Amino acid sequence: MxxxxxxxxxxxxxxxxxxxxxxxxxxxxxxxxxxxxxxxxxxxxxxxxxxxxxxxxxxxxxxxxxxxxxxxxxxxxxxxxxxxxxxxxxxxxxxxxxxxxxxxxxxxxxxxxGIPVSTQARAVEPCVDAEEQATGKSDVNPLPQICPDQRAEDPSPEGPVPLADSRDDGAPADADPALAPLTPEEVSEVHRRVLDLPQATRRELTTAFREHFQVPRNARSIGDRITQRQHSDFIALFLEEAQVQVQAEAPAEPGP
Incomplete structure (x- = not known):
């Protein structure tokens, strides 16, 4: 090539x-x-x-x-x-x-x-329809993130927004560890592990990830969805289960 x-x-x-x-x-x-x-x-x-x-x-x-x-x-x-x-x-x-x-x-x-792929820059952008966010990348390349943490019970923009308690390190006191952001190095490592997968396994992982995290159908990539601890944990668990399945399906060695 x-x-x-x-x-x-x-x-x-x-x-x-x-x-x-x-x-x-x-x-x-x-x-x-x-x-x-x-x-x-x-x-x-x-x-x-x-x-x-x-x-x-x-x-x-x-x-x-x-x-x-x-x-x-x-x-x-x-x-x-x-x-x-x-x-x-x-x-x-x-x-x-x-x-x-x-x-x-x-x-x-x-x-x-060592070029970092930004996920923080998109956090300040307004949420838009999934159709406007799809850019046609492959399953291992990033796509824009679609404000996944918005909830119906979130305060209205017109209403007062309460200040959250924080720890000494600045993180919210009641923050869910699963929602903790990944570092650029951690994101790169997850991407590397996904890239190393055989094509069939990569497709299975992509399908499972889409279903679990409700990725829109018209988004052709899951790359930029891998931003939080829950995403890397899900992929790690999938890879462990896939490895166990491969070992279980391997033919047993003949006895002495």
Whole structure:
């Protein structure tokens, strides 16, 4: 699979003089750290938005490539991030659906570069119909979140809103741990585990997640729905049960 063209002005520059005697791995680490210190969260990990956000990294000596190969009769996607000094790192995922390639590539590239996918930015946006929020991403890429915590008993916007008690750390005293937000690192780890699943298992997980959390039908992705502790716990439990089922269905080894 050929890499999409880099955006204009994304040429690779020479590394800083202070790193002239550093190892290639150290130069790559420095370039990524410098980029991650400045990069802003993006709304969705689609390839076009990731490429736009990554332009400073490209100017800082980082490039990337994507390659699709056959492994055991299945398609395997490898995304590689490399530095002009020669060091590189990569991530792999099954890619059985051709329509998922661009979306999966974008998510993997964002994870490798350390580009955070924002879920907080959408919390201040007004709730809109699900039809207006669907953007057509794959099952492993983020979609806008649809104000899931709105309740009928919530105070009216015209009425007074009581102040909630909070702990010393600023969190509400009566906050449900299941609703605690995930960190960007935790979200990336959940995405990685989902990407590593075989296509059939990934579809089963997607269906179960949609039914449990009542994801609208016209939302083609569950990626941006994975924002709270209850979401990661649900996926972890699903993966554990799937592993138990695989072990139970495995043929027993013949006795001595």
């Amino acid at each position: 050929a890499s999409p063209p880099r955006p204009p002005g994304a040429g690779i520059e020479a590394p800083p003089a202070v790193l002239a005697h550093a190892t290639p791995e150290q130069q790559l680490t420095h370039a990524l750290a410098s980029f991650q210190a400045e990069v802003s969260p993006i709304a969705a990990a689609d390839l076009a938005e990731v490429m736009h956000s990554a332009r400073p990294a490209f100017r800082g000596g980082i490039g990337w490539s994507a390659r699709l190969r056959e492994q055991q009769g299945r398609s395997r996607l490898q995304v590689t991030v490399m530095h002009v000094a020669g060091a590189e790192l990569y991530s792999e995922s099954w890619a059985d659906e051709a329509s998922d390639l661009a979306e999966t590539t974008g998510l993997m590239l964002a994870m490798l570069l």
